[in-house]
Amino acid sequence: MRIARFLIIVVAMGLVGLGGFVAYAWESEIDPIDPPQRTAFDPALVKHGADLAAVGNCNVCHTAPGGKVFAGGLALPTPFGTIYATNITPDPETGIGRWSEEAFVRSMREGVDREGNHLYPAFPYDHFTRVTDEDNRALYAYLMTREPVRAETPANELPFPIDQRMVLAGWKLLFFDEGVYEADTAQSQTWNRGAYLAEGLGHCGACHSPRNALGAVRTDAHYAGGESEGWTAYALNADSPAPIPWDVDALTHYLHTGWETRHGVARGPMAPVTQNLGVLPDTEARAIATYVASVMREPTPEKRQRAEALLAAETAHPPGVQVQSAGSQTAPVLPADAQRGAAIYAAACSSCHDAGRPLPYGGLRLDHSTAMYGPTPANPINVILNGLPAPEGERGPIMPGFAGSLDDGQIVDLLAYLRSTFSDRPPWEDPGPLVARLREAGVEAGVYALDSGSAAPANPSKQETTW
Template sequence: MNRKRIALAVGALAVVGLAVAGAVMYEPAIAPVTPPSPDSFDVQLKQEGARVVALGDCVVCHTAKNGKPFAGGLPLATPFGTIYATNITPDPQTGIGNWSEAAFARALRRGIARDGHQLYPAFPYVHFTHMSRHDVSAAYAYLMSREPVKATAPANALVFPLNFRPLVAFWNVLFLRPGPLQPDPAHDAQWNRGKLLVDGLGHCASCHSPLNAIGGEKSGQAFEGGIVDGWEAPPLNALHGASKPWTREQLVTYLRTGRASEHGAAAGPMLPVTRDLATVPESDVEAIATYIMSLQNGDAPHTTPAAATSMMSAARETTPAEQRGAVLFSASCAQCHGDGSPMQTIGERPSLAFSTAINADTPRNAIQMILNGINWHGEDAMNYMPAFSGVYDDRQVADLLAYVRAKWSAKPAWPDTVPLVAKLRKEDSAR
């Protein structure tokens, strides 16, 4: 009798568990609509939508290399496999043309597609959920007014069981906290606007925070740095710890132009973000900078002047790798980065002594800069750097790193970088 009761109890619990799981995972479809005409939206609302979409960096993630804007197909490498960005043009077959505004809002706020399937959290709906209703409407009006592009993204390549989308529902239970952000009365309007943009629409923590084993942002470690597409997204709460501590004004300039005096130029995944931010009102970027600067840990430290760093480097014996690197630097780099080079004396570019990449704890970004450079972007030639991945082998890149680290940084030498150069080169070629 007892065994029968236990069996019945276990069965009942299993039924209840399955019912709860089904309730958590199930999402109904929202009926498709006829694609709305671009003329049906208010002109002012579409203009505001352009601002919202730029602040959300939508085109950055939803545009493949050499692809049409917002047509998807960009691969995002994750520890669990590759996810391809979807088409968010108003094409009714392959994009979001038959999505109602309600379906669009649900995707942004809860990560659920129009047909009810779970979206992977590489799409930062955990931050977009804080967007205002007006911003959602504006973004919808803008995107629905773009040129429809018929383009189907490649199938995602994720490991089992993460390729089973309904499981994302349980991830959402752990990490999704829907609802608007409430203003903090202890701070002024600019700070609160910055917090809304950084924590919400701008989703800065998605890249600049470490992730846990299941891809969620680690609790209590927001803005402490992360890895994106092989690049290190540096901590946003340690800008006072840079070789030359950042100021709010420098951060505004950097976010709007992709470069800042005494710090250098944006590269990798951050470069297109700055190009988007160049299109929004300066007041938005000022608010972002105000909030980020309020996150800093401790006071700005005493820093070693660039000249003193160079003197310290000259006072010690150089290694063979540094000697080889010096020759390579003279051949390929000194024209722009050497002491007294035109880029510094005329272009007013900072010394490498202030470079975030050269002074970082790891050589990851310095490697990526040498391998990939900064692509030419129209007339913006001042932010250009040629790629050397096809010029130098792994050992030569490592020698260059040894030389620039020794000459322009007061920090200890990086360990042998050849293995990491080879690894990043392989990963970059696979993207």
């Protein structure tokens, strides 16, 4: 369907005039260089580049499971086919060792590689174009001082005509707005810093904004929610479904540590994002939080009221009240006439989620969980199936997955109970097919371990196994 529509556009482009288009689409090659010496770069610049790379989450896409960092090879499934992340180590043959700084800056700003090929927007240059030259220089210095790794990137698996890179010029013509971030002088310095990071390197909108049929971020629906690797990326605008509205402090804590006491633990593709941000001073997380909170706006009176009610209910059972070394769990209470979903919750979930053990190690009270209010049940399904795997050798939340013990029907019943009990939203449309699909996807569904005791990122290449 999408491909058909794409073809129509391609034909439409043909009407514009093939000759003129080719002239527009053609980009020159930038001359290869001899890979620069490590010593050619100022260590302070390299360090700055390291921090920026963390904001950009570069390691997560450009590292294959079990592979060397930045050596590429990770398969990125898209609606159009599979695209493989490239090797961005300074290996001269298979990486970017022969790229000049100019070539690197052009790739970030314009989405064109050194040889002049247009890049697929799976590389989010629609965001990276906002990055300043100065920061690109630092990123370049950082990447060119990494260990060169010889690793050929597999060829993309895309159908014609999408496999023709020239087509991307048309895509850019339609959807790409090139240019460095421009500060909003009406806003604070912190806000502008946050906006620059979020809209540029942080590329929040790549997941948290919806995309159109051609895979372009919809500028008319900024932060209105999107998806990533089988997970729902919740809206970060005024439509944020969080039952306890986010504020700057809560967002800062979440982005910096990967969890927040009344919002839960980062999981799915968000887990490595927070791990990367965790290595930076929390001023960066605070800047992003300041910007994102402003996009979310002050909660409406209704939302505020709802949150107050939830917090009031909490005082009857505040987090931590039962936590003793005698037990971080609580006895399940199974109502005699419970429906199946309620019974499953009581027997399988409540002993941790109602125990009041504080986060990140305790189970979140589900009436605080954004997932209960979300537009799709993808995230709760992923968590129910795969849990939160243990991070390697670091303190961190662990939740067992229930893929082996809950069948699809039981999960559907459980979801219905969760939705009706812990949110005020209408039921999700039959989640059965989604449960089946996400079960099939299994570990492919981006299940990342998250540590919490240290700010260290887990091996970004390591997608943990399911439970």
